Amino acid sequence: MLLEITAVAANHAPIEWAALGLTPGIDLGFFTLRWYSLAYLAGIVLGYWHLTRMVKAPGAPLAQRHADDLFFYCTLGIILGGRLGYATFYAPELWTDPGALVSLWHGGMSFHGGVLGVLIAITWVTWRGGLNFLRIADYIATCVPFGMLFGRLANFVNGELWGRPADVPWAMIFPADPTGLARHPSQLYEAGLEGAAMIAIMLTLFWKTQARFRPGLLAGVFAFGIALARFTVEYFREPDAQLAEFAARTGLSMGQWLTIPLMAIGLLFVVRALMRPPLGSGAPSPA
Secondary structure, eight states: OHHHHHHHHTTTSOEEGGGGOOOSEEEOSSOEEEHHHHHHHHHHHHHHHHHHHHHTSTTOSSOHHHHHHHHHHHHHIIIIIHHHHHHHHTOGGGGGOHHHHTOGGGOOOOHHHHHHHHHHHHHHHHHHHTOOHHHHHHHHHHHHHHHHHHHHHHHHHHTOSOBOBOOSTTOEEOTTOTTOOOBOOHHHHHIIIIIIIHHHHHHHHHHHSSGGGSTTHHHHHHHHHHHHHHHHHTTTBOOOGGGHHHHHHHSSOHHHHHHHHHHHHHHHHHHHHHHSOOOOSSSOOOO
């Protein structure tokens, strides 16, 4: 797919998304296994795999049984929080149509709602297990970018959440766009910044530094970094149709307004973590 995009872009002509040969999923005859669902599943499973590796590293604040609980409850938090957050912040009309509200395969997940769902899940598991909330949040935050990468790629494969009109060589025409204009493939920008870049940052901090021994540092870096990435990409992303007037009136999109407090919270946690002495790097904390 990347080679096709590069080849067409070299001719400085808008790329027809439909010409990339993307399909909604695997047709099993009686059922279509959608890439959108598989992408979220891949992100969650990869995040769980990485969490199990982190649990085995020195100083882990949780045991494998806690990782299993977190996998289950965070998955619920991502799905329920992401979908309900999307309905609340971006498409309130879904609340009046239960059938559409549960139709996750059509797309429509809110990052901010997913974050709230995951925070509720972490709160529940840490309270029940007597664990340190900040340290568990650090470990989960390190794994979340895997889901962000696959989720944004899923948006691209679905041909949804496209960018603003553009004349760059890699601009694309999406068949679901009624205007027929060439647009930024902002889903790929988000996959790169929110996904690939944050994976590189978080894994480097966890495995190559002592960041995991400063409670709240990894969670703060994640919150600030992911919010900054989202704020930046929103300049290239087309606001949801029902919120276009809101963006024009306020000067910022709904996504940008929602990321500002997240950036502030992330920065606060980073400063707090750096001002306090790190935990002993050799002794694991109680799990």
